[in-house]
Amino acid sequence: KAGVTQTPRYLIKTRGQQVTLSCSPISGHRSVSWYQQTPGQGLQFLFEYFSETQRNKGNFPGRFSGRQFSNSRSEMNVSTLELGDSALYLCASSLTPSNQPQHFGDGTRLSIL
Amino acid sequence: QQQVKQSPQSLIVQKGGISIINCAYENTAFDYFPWYQQFPGKGPALLIAIRPDVSEKKEGRFTISFNKSAKQFSLHIMDSQPGDSATYFCAAMSETSGSRLTFGEGTQLTVNP
Numbered sequence: 001k002a003g004v005t006q007t008p009r010y011l012i013k014t015r016g017q018q019v020t021l022s023c024s025p026i027s028g029h030r031s032v033s034w035y036q037q038t039p040g041q042g043l044q045f046l047f048e049y050f051s052e053t054q055r056n057k058g059n060f061p062g063r064f065s066g067r068q069f070s071n072s073r074s075e076m077n078v079s080t081l082e083l084g085d086s087a088l089y090l091c092a093s094s095l096t097p098s099n100q101p102q103h104f105g106d107g108t109r110l111s112i113l
Numbered sequence: 114q115q116q117v118k119q120s121p122q123s124l125i126v127q128k129g130g131i132s133i134i135n136c137a138y139e140n141t142a143f144d145y146f147p148w149y150q151q152f153p154g155k156g157p158a159l160l161i162a163i164r165p166d167v168s169e170k171k172e173g174r175f176t177i178s179f180n181k182s183a184k185q186f187s188l189h190i191m192d193s194q195p196g197d198s199a200t201y202f203c204a205a206m207s208e209t210s211g212s213r214l215t216f217g218e219g220t221q222l223t224v225n226p
Contacts, residue, residue, distance in 0.1 A: 042217075043157075043204075043216040045214060048211050050211075055211045056211045056212070097208075102147075102214065104156035106155050106156045107156050
């Protein structure tokens with residue numbers, strides 16, 4: 001069974017640009033969550049999607065958004081990129097929000113120049 | 114009230130020794146406590162998890178001890194091996210509130226041969 005797949009693995013952008021990251025959950029998993037990992041702030045929750053609906057949102061500005069498709073695949077978008085957005089963005093999936101555990105992908109490393 | 118405090122920040126253990134990592138939480142609504150292991154360039158991988166109805170859970174060389182009254186839980190790695198050298202994260206969540214994991218700051222474990 002394939003794990004959580006995130007694409008691309010690496011991205012380099014400049015300030016002011018926007019970026020879209022993709023996540024394919026484990027087959028059969030319908031809940032997808034996104035996390036940001038930085039050396040200074042650690043692992044922080046961004047948002048959670050289930051049945052194409054955002055159920056939870058972390059304390060991030062509106063420049064961070066996401067969506068989920070009918071096949072449970074998810075995308076997150078960051079607009080007007082800032083230097084501080086440089087991070088590892090991780091996606092995790094679970095069967096449903098209340099049906100743990102969550103399994104993580106290997107992330108997308110986003111670097112802002 | 115959403116914080117999870119983890120210690121120590123780093124830990125050096127000799128091969129064959131016991132590694133102990135501690136976490137404390139504040140939110141009494143938390144009811145699911147997983148531990149994740151992360152290697153460089155990889156996403157966090159679930160090691161073991163516990164719910165508050167038990168005080169201890171063991172899987173192979175890994176044991177979680179849980180103290181509900183003290184709001185603390187710990188990971189014990191028995192017979193530590195150089196291959197266990199990684200960063201370990203404790204986490205907590207309330208399953209009724211969706212899949213939002215709150216992570217500790219992480220512990221970098223080094224097991225010397």
